[in-house]
Amino acid sequence: MSSVLYSLGRWAVRARRLVLVVWVVALALVGGAAGLLQQDLDNAVTIPGTESQAALDRLAATFPQVSGASAQVIVVAPEGESIKDEPMRSAITDGVEAISDVSQVAAVTSPFDKLMPASVSDDERATLLTIQLDGDQGSITEATKDALGEKADALAQALPDGAEAQLGGQLFSSELPQMTLTEGVGLLVALVVLVLTLGSLVAAGLPLLNALLGVGASMGLLFAATALGPINSTTPLLAVMLGLAVGIDYALFIVSRHREQLGKGLPVDESIARATATAGSAVVFAGLTVMIALVGLGVAGIPFLTVMGVAAAVTVGITVLVSLTLLPALLGFAGERLRPEPSRRARRAAAKAAKVPAAASDDPEATGRRGAAVALPEHRPNRFFAGWVRAVTKIPALTVVLVIAAMGALSYPALDLRLALPDAGVMGREDPARVTYDLVSEHFGDGFNGPLIVTGSIVTSTDPVALMDEIGDEIADLPGVADVPLATPNQSADTGIIQVVPEGGPTSAQTEDLVREIRAQHDHFLDEYGVDLSVTGFTAVGIDVSDKLGDALLPFAFVVVGLSLILLTMVFRSIAVPIKATVGYLFSVGAAFGVVSLVFEHGVFAEALNVTRTGPVISFMPIVLMGILFGLAMDYEVFLVSRMREDYVHGRDARKAIATGFQASAKVVTAAAVIMIAVFVAFVPHGDMNLKPIALGLAVGVAVDAFVVRMIFVPAVLALLGEKAWYMPKKLDALLPSFDVEGEGLTRELSLADWPEPGATDAVATGGLEVRGRSGVIVGPVSVRVPDGGTLLVHGGATAPVSAFLLAVAGRIKLSAGVAKTAGLVLPERASSVRHRVAVVDSAAEGGNPAEAVRRALRDRPSVLVVDGTETVGDLAARAELAQAVAGAQTAGVAVLLGSTGSAATDLAPFGTPVLDVSPGTRTESPGIERDQQADVTEQEVRA
Incomplete structure (x- = not known):
């Protein structure tokens, strides 16, 4: 992925005018489509199957x-x-x-x-x-x-x-939410944080522009989609809130990496490409996790919630796309203006180095602004974050216990959290619908704001009016019933309805109990009166929505937790780190639910946050909050812990890697969290009561996850585990695909760009290559070079070593050690691309006559042709035909590797073709790779 994003970033910079024009045209098109197709938003709730x-x-x-x-x-x-x-x-x-x-x-x-x-x-x-x-x-x-x-x-x-x-x-009972100036305060706070973090107004403006453009495109698509079906009025506001938050954060990660690299002297174009590849890989990972979790809201089986999740996921997807294409183009327009000025310390170090004879450095990373050579000082640790990580890891067991106790206390109020669909009682006190609601409660009782309808078929009744009166009288005697004002059949006397007014309000626990009590009497009414009764109405629908969402919460939690374990295991190649990250995520979710319960159920700070009425929160708050917070939590986990893992893999001991990795990433993670919190908090004091608990929960969840879980709990757990934190069973490591979020593969590719020598055009080049065959035999180390259009005969004492080597350079199996480039692409990082450029023919599978298979393979114009098992071609005519096909490949400029067990297949290639013996225990250093070059390869690998 990092290689693909590197190419994308480089292209976006070079074609920045085209990229900008395409996005402007796209915005105009979606805006026009929204204007032409837009329909009214809808607050209707349907719940099939209830x-x-x-x-x-x-x-x-x-x-x-x-x-x-x-x-x-x-x-x-x-x-x-x-x-x-x-x-x-x-x-x-x-x-x-x-x-x-x-x-x-x-x-x-x-x-x-x-x-x-x-x-x-x-x-x-x-x-x-x-x-x-x-x-x-x-x-x-x-x-x-x-x-x-x-x-x-x-x-x-x-x-x-x-x-x-x-x-x-x-x-x-509901109103369309609207954006206000209050939400703009969140963007103002984000701008201030960006300026302080990036140190440049231009650099700070780019993440804001990135987020606004992404949200603009998403809103155009969303309102155009109203022509296809109903969309809940909360959906656009949720998408805006989430799009602004992730859009700013994703751009911040890329811009901060770009500025860091510019400070080390990289050219602008190269720095943008590398930032897109490295930070962009993490952005793709974070965006995908958020999108998967949001689409997973469909688990509940409620159409409006599924639409809400898909709309928010599309917004995040567009934001990621803007971050990976438009942002690099805008960085290209900014050019040298984003390069930070050298600090005083750096200038003093450069001046001192200039006085030392022959101190000029050829290292491209020591190149200063506009190509001037400067000596870069060692990284200066941030004193605040250095003290932070030292404090939390000094006695890690105590830190872990304190965090668990604090999270338990903050999560405890969540046990009182109740869910319901909001009614007019949560509107502002001056709203006409709220005034009506309060007057009804005052003069009639709370239940008249949400009467129930009990209905059933009475087609077999001979006296439908008397029947409905009897059933109505019996229901009126149930506990919790205030009145039964209506019990009547319809005009055709085949359906009867009973209007039941509960003593409690529409969202009260008392009314929920009454609905369950009436439904519990279903069999009694069926046996006694022959009527199959059902409870419905706006209040009953709300109760069913809450119940269905409550039932879906546990399966959704298992999906999210399971997904996080799998994804993080892929990223960090560890067992302990994903488990620790998932436990931390659950801490964040519990704390968010606890604070929401304190505010909306118990009234703590309710007046300050403009909560119009305490009581149940909207039914889909938990599942939406869990989905969104999952992606954001994984975002912070990746950006923080991946730097620790990077330092650990590159030679630092486990405890030292925690400190250096934390200091390198904590500043950006802090800025990203503060921005997210500001954006979410801006939606709390004013606006839609449907969105208010979600926004508050997300703000609390992000604050807890970033500053308590990721920056206190995580370092403490890693320090407690030490080297064991990075343990990964070899079999599991081989089974799971690799997700290179930090661009380590790209770094290795760039370090090997001029290997084995500058300007080399080898079809195949290996240095110290080792590979494990099917029988467990290790082949190598092998160092060999095959020029473009050249031929190499490979043989060994058994089939497995020969096949293992050929399949390794063809990108079909992993290397165990060493370095290899095929068609100019580094393995294993570019194995997928190599597989498209290398044709493999197994002579044994072709019945001992592979010539036709070779000719078919050449029609796809591969760069390299591998023919294995040539010893199975025993017929002289078949061998002659194969030799002719190989000659045709050479004429077409295709490099050919011929493998055989036993002696080399010298009759299939021109006289003087190099021969490579890959028998077990054989160390091959020729042809083409000298021992000095082999040593250089090792050094480059260490630097990578």
């Missing part, structure tokens, strides 16, 4: 009058008066008639209608007009909502002085 949804679907066909969305108008008479007084009665009657005439209104209850009576409070001072609409919540137009508002206002004006009428109910 009892409440199935009942709603049946009611839509059998009893459409009660299956659609609903609204409420509460009318309150002045103190000491009644709604039955003539001025109140006349205004209410006229108001009901006016509301009935509004488009999409199916029916309106009235306190003066015996067939469809409205609820009246015990003191007869208030009445609750229920407006039944024709269609679900997503199909009700804005024109209808506006018309209802106008009719409600007209009713309020017609009432006597001191009376009031307020419009609310299910239809108005």
